[in-house]
Amino acid sequence: MLLDLRRAITASIVFFVILGLAYPLAETGIGQALFNHQANGSLTANGSERIGQTWDGPQWFHGRADGDDPTATGGSNLGPRSKELLDKYRERIAGLEKEGVTPHQDLVSASGSGVDPDISPDAAYAQVPSVAKARGQSDDKLRALVERHVQGPQFGFLGASHVNVLELNEELATLR
Template sequence: MLKEIRPAIVSFAALACLTGLIYPLAMTGLAQLLLPSQANGSLIEKDGQVIGSALIGQSFTAPNYFHGRPSATTAPDPQDATKTVPAPYNAANSMGSNLGPTSKALADRLKDDVAALEKENPAQPVPVDLVTTSASGLDPDISPEAALFQVPRIAKARNLPEAQLRALVDKQTDGRNLGVLGEPRVNVLKLNLALDRLRAPKQPGS
């Protein structure tokens, strides 16, 4: 009987070793060699400390920073475990909103958000990604138009020329992958880090 089942046992052991050990180790090694940053989570550091990932958005609400897309992720309510509370960019609970086009709650929220943004920058139409959530709730990017829309507010809050901020947005904009895939985008965390490093231009005679 052992003679009959031995080929099956040997095949199982060989395939388990190949697919469960050798292949994963080889792919991990290649990833670390060729794309170490991406393989380790595209982590972003500041002053030697990890402050986030380029793949997961963060909530910025202060007027002197660029804001990302709204996030519909939630977390358990500390007061009642049977309920949830809003928790923007909660990576442990990636999700979008389940509110549909006929939802009054969604329509009211969009109306209020658009009205607030129109007050912030009445000269420009409100970019759609500043009022709509992504499917994951973790989108780290916004469109260049959404970033440029916020320039007047940030210029006022930081006392910086708008032209300098627009140049910063242009510099931080990533184009389409391979020139054809996706859309131009700006990573909000990277943009805000670059914003913190920005200095107002020196005035003549200063």
């Protein structure tokens, strides 16, 4: 019986060292060596490329409705006939129209996660006239900027084309 207990304890220690220490350290090392930027949160000076940011004012491109609110990382459970949801949509539409932006679904509705950093190319192009006017830039120059930031589907077939609003606004900030 003592022999069985010793074998069980030895096996537990071996598996703890392999699976509890060596494997996680190896995974962390590989992640840091090969994917350092992603493993550390894809951070830029203005936030993470993977989390939507809030951009105030008509001089910036806006992301999805909930921006960087961490409490928005779950569904609201508001149904399509919800008065509260309808009021939110009307408020968002009025805000977009006030800035001179043609309301687009991506700009009015929230994403599934609530912190999606991407919008559709159509939603980005819909904002070009407003941003151009606020910045005193030409529409053509900003359309070209948006075009440079349109990313196609992953691997050419997974998902839809999208624009990362953080990356777009960071380049927009460098324009004169």
